[in-house]
Amino acid sequence: MREVNMFVSYCQKDAVYAENIDLYFKDKNIVIHRDIRDISPFKSIREYMQTIRDMDYAILIITDNYLKSFNCMYEVLEVMKERNYEHKIFPVIVETSIYSDSKIISYIKYWEVKYKEFKNEFTQIDIVNAGNLIENLKRTQNICSSMGEFLSKVADMNNSNITEVNVAIENKLIEQGLLNEKVTTNNTMKENRDVFASLNIPRVNTNSEPTDLEKNKFMTTSFENINKVLKELCNQVEIENSNIKIEIEPVDNRTIIYEFYRSGQQITALKLFLGNGLSGRDKTIGLSCDKYSFGSNNSFNGIISSKVQDGELVLYFTMGFSLSKMATSIEEVVSEIWKNYIQPYLSR
Template sequence: MMSIFLSYCHKNKAIADLIDKALQTECGIIAERDERDVGPWNSFSEFMEQAGTVDIVMPIISGDYLKSRNCMYEALETIRDRKYNDKIFPIVLEDDIYNRMNHIQYVKFWQEKSESFENELDGIRAENLGPLGDELKFSKNIAESMAEFLSVVTDRNNPSILKGMERVTDFVKERLGLEKDTEIIKEEDKDYFEEYGIEKKRLPKHFTDLEKEEFVRASYRDIIAGLSQICDQYTKEDGIVKIKTKKRSDNSFVISIYSYGNKKKALQVGYCDQGTNFGMLGIYTSDSISNSMAYHSGKSYNGLYLVETDNNELILNATLSFLATNKNMHAKDVVVDIWKCHIEPYIT
């Protein structure tokens, strides 16, 4: 698998996170980056040296990057490779980096930094410098290499990361020899049951009473919203029939049908919980017409949709329906069933 090294300063971590995620999800590649690959008490220097050994280096370049000692360490490790032109894939965050006149400030920054460091070391015997001498050489090396590094970076048609990650992932897929629209399936995402033709069999999921009650309440809200929308639209479009909807309580709703101003039917829709109505849990409809046209206060149902489990999901079973008895339904199906069974016969 191709190896990719993400080189960035921590002020640009958010951008690095986006690129890292895109490489994993779109290309199936986990890039090498310090926060993931440098363990406790491990050497940062040894990790940064890997920039010279990977297939692709993606430096996320900004003004902060170019003034960072560790970032420039990784950049120099990259350009030590004679084939670095083929492995460096810059992502430039700031357009002014393309202006050659602005390169001068970065060369001067490191030149002044190395001169300042050298002045600080003045007076220390050579045998006592230890790694400080190497650090001075490194600062001078950055100053000497900065112009060349920026020339390599700005000579390319670098895609703007602000226009999306597709160009980054398309580039990597091209290097991998894949089509741009290839979907990468990671090992952990494979369905081995499907691969071997084995049917998955699981124990039925057990839903708690609370989950069932919340499902019924949510279904009730969706059903009432759907019936209200349909009734309102029908009323606006028909000059003879008027269908009025009204909330009666927190768990019941009344639909009244008028033709030429005369009430033809009143239907109550509500939900019942396990504490009432013989322990039933679900949605009901009750025909409330009587000789006095008063709402019926009893529990005489003409439609009943009780909660059940089917294929490890909660559904409503049409326990009592003129058209679809014992059919499993979702909220939209119940809306249709109530309309066809209890409203449509009175308006046609």
């Protein structure tokens, strides 16, 4: 199946929501179109905004800033030119007050005032010198006349909670046939077709122990996936708590440092690193909460290793007394890390 082109329309002041969506769909068969990547130097911003109509799908991150932004509402106008446009958009409702008629009216009034101010200033110059200002005046008027219809239609859609929006977007893409449904077992993608069975060929090393190479590849992939889920959690924490900021520093492809701040004051830090923490040949994932030891990978608060269980590689904690010893999935590992090394500090 071809790649899906998905446009994310948002106000720059609310970029954290776009980052959250961008990160979630990074490794899927989707090309995320955002202004920070697609508008090169000297390229027309207006032409870029018009490309929203050429996309397979559009995500609209609806905040108060968004509904008061001329550029964002211009993108909305472009979308509304499409027949049955509501089937092509997914509104991420942050400004939940739009579900009330009084709030919709307040946004219409906001743009009516903007239009009157613009028109008053416009009449003070010679029409010969107006240039593109005429078009901007018309667009402002169009925003006024379209705002009520747009917000009423969006408010009437079955919108998901902001904390579950990524999964809801993915399900909607699957529902519309834009994305294939994925079948996962223990974080390993399974092909629907059993090629060995169809060709009547014996399987290779079916009952053999995993090799060192397979173990190390498993740990490398697990390290990447653990950090991916952790970053999603961090993004959601920032979205839901305006006073918490999280700095994520990739030192290299084997070491990532997370620093947690509340109101500008650091409350904790965590380092995850891929190495050979037990002085063996098998790769392990180390955890350190001691900021003074972040310069080396010789200090551990916890170590995650691999072992074979029921013929398959799983993760487990070989060090970390506060953690459960077994964890068979990425989600369980991340849950243990978060509950034991991060959540206690965020909750204080």
